[in-house]
Amino acid sequence: DQQVKQNSPSLSVQEGRISILNCDYTNSMFDYFLWYKKYPAEGPTFLISISSIKDKNEDGRFTVFLNKSAKHLSLHIVPSQPGDSAVYFCAASDAAYKYIFGTGTRLKVLA
């Protein structure tokens, strides 16, 4: 049973527009959420995180929103750039050491 779900395998967005990547989770004990970005032949790199005590966290062009009642988080990228084209994974944790990852969304930003 997938505890962290990314239901959109792929997303295409025009350069300069907003990219919205979504993630749903089922375990109400998760209290820390992260987004990672992955380029081909490289390991995932950390992008942004949010604690369950917050509903929004911003870092430059990247904003993560958390809706605990809906068990849903989203990553907004504004404006989108061609270099943002990658696979994005969301991850969740209910302890200090264990992370559950979603299946990933491939974002393509069109120039």
Added chain:
Amino acid sequence: NAGVTQTPKFRVLKTGQSMTLLCAQDMNHEYMYWYRQDPGMGLRLIHYSVGEGTTAKGEVPDGYNVSRLKKQNFLLGLESAAPSQTSVYFCASSLQIITNQPQHFGDGTRLSIL
């Protein structure tokens, strides 16, 4: 500025052979992890370690063993490789003090079992 280094990067094995994947980190991180990534499955945790000399099972531990004899190294072993273990393996480390910290990943080992 090496971060997390995985060796080898690629390997082809025959069914039944054994091998060890090495992960080394130079960030003095306490926590280390081994994941496998398969198409459509995301990253699944195989084993992890919360400190030197400790290991624990993750989501998919069967067929794998690990050891953490030194803080900077985390070894993943396949005793008798099976085609189902064909995957890309990622090692990660993190510094966990009081609050959660993000993981730093290596670039992966692509393993094929024939």
